[in-house]
Structures are given as C-alpha cells and as structure tokens.
Amino acid sequence: MSTTLAAGSGFDFTLAQQLTVIAxxxxxxxxxxxxxxxxxxxxxxxxxxxxxGRTTRSATTAVSFGLSAGFIFGLGAPMALSTGVLNPWLLFLPTDILGLLSPKKWLAPILGGAWGAV
Known part of the structure; x- marks a missing residue:
C-alpha cells in the first residue's frame, strides 16, 4: 500500500469507535x-x-498549551494525517488544554467531547 493511498483513506470509524473516542x-x-x-x-x-493555589487556572492552561502545542502540531497531527491512524498526542494533549481552560466543571467534558467528535 502506498503512502498516498494510506493518507487518502482518512479515518473510517464505526459508530461505537466514534462514541468511544468522544467519551x-x-x-x-x-x-x-x-x-x-x-x-x-x-x-x-x-x-x-x-x-x-500558587498559580491560576489561566496560567496553568498557558503552560499546558506551551508544552503541548509542538507535539500536537509537529507530531500528532502530521502522523495522524499521513497514516490515517489516531494517536494519543492528537487526542489527549488538546483535552488537557481544554480541561484546564474550562472555567466550569460541566463545560470541560463538553469541550473534550466536542474535540473527540472533530
């Protein structure tokens, strides 16, 4: 199988797999x-x-983003797009950021689930 074919196949998930990723x-x-x-x-x-209590939620979010952005954009996304296989860097580093960013407890799983749905 060529690299072009693998990259062009995209992500084909069953409904159960999609719901698992979202959850x-x-x-x-x-x-x-x-x-x-x-x-x-x-x-x-x-x-x-x-x-x-020595730092704020927004400062912790900024640290998380700073430490994660390179992995997300430099490793996670290119690997997923080129191979058609999801990897943990692409799924869970953004959920760290979204969870820490969320000002309300109920909003964090909604943001994380929305990321999983994308």
Whole structure:
C-alpha cells in the first residue's frame, strides 16, 4: 500500500469507535479540569502549584498549551494525517488544554467531547 493511498483513506470509524473516542476525550478533559491527571508529563509538576493555589487556572492552561502545542502540531497531527491512524498526542494533549481552560466543571467534558467528535 502506498503512502498516498494510506493518507487518502482518512479515518473510517464505526459508530461505537466514534462514541468511544468522544467519551474518552470528554473524560480526560474533565479529569484535567479537576487537576486529577493530565496526559502531558511536563504539565504534571505545574498541577501541584495550581492545586495549592500558587498559580491560576489561566496560567496553568498557558503552560499546558506551551508544552503541548509542538507535539500536537509537529507530531500528532502530521502522523495522524499521513497514516490515517489516531494517536494519543492528537487526542489527549488538546483535552488537557481544554480541561484546564474550562472555567466550569460541566463545560470541560463538553469541550473534550466536542474535540473527540472533530
């Protein structure tokens, strides 16, 4: 199979697979919002400052974006678009950002689920 053919095939997911991706993205955004867990190892030390009140939600979001953007745009998206296979960098780094960015607890899973649906 040529690279062109693989890249042109896109993502063909069953409904169950689509719903699984949406649910996982919603869950990971919610968990990131609650500062319980994040996918990006580099963001984890900054969560302690956020939990202890030494930094704000927006500052923690900025750190998460700064540490994740290169992986998302430089590794996750190109790999997914060239191979037609989803990878965790493309799915879960943005949900870290969206979960931390969300000002309300109920909004985080909605934003994460919306990312999963895209």
């Amino acid at each position: 996982l993205c919603a869950l990971t955004a919610f968990i990131a919002h609650m500062a319980l867990a994040v996918f990006n190892d580099g963001v984890r030390p900054f969560l302690l400052d956020f939990i202890q």
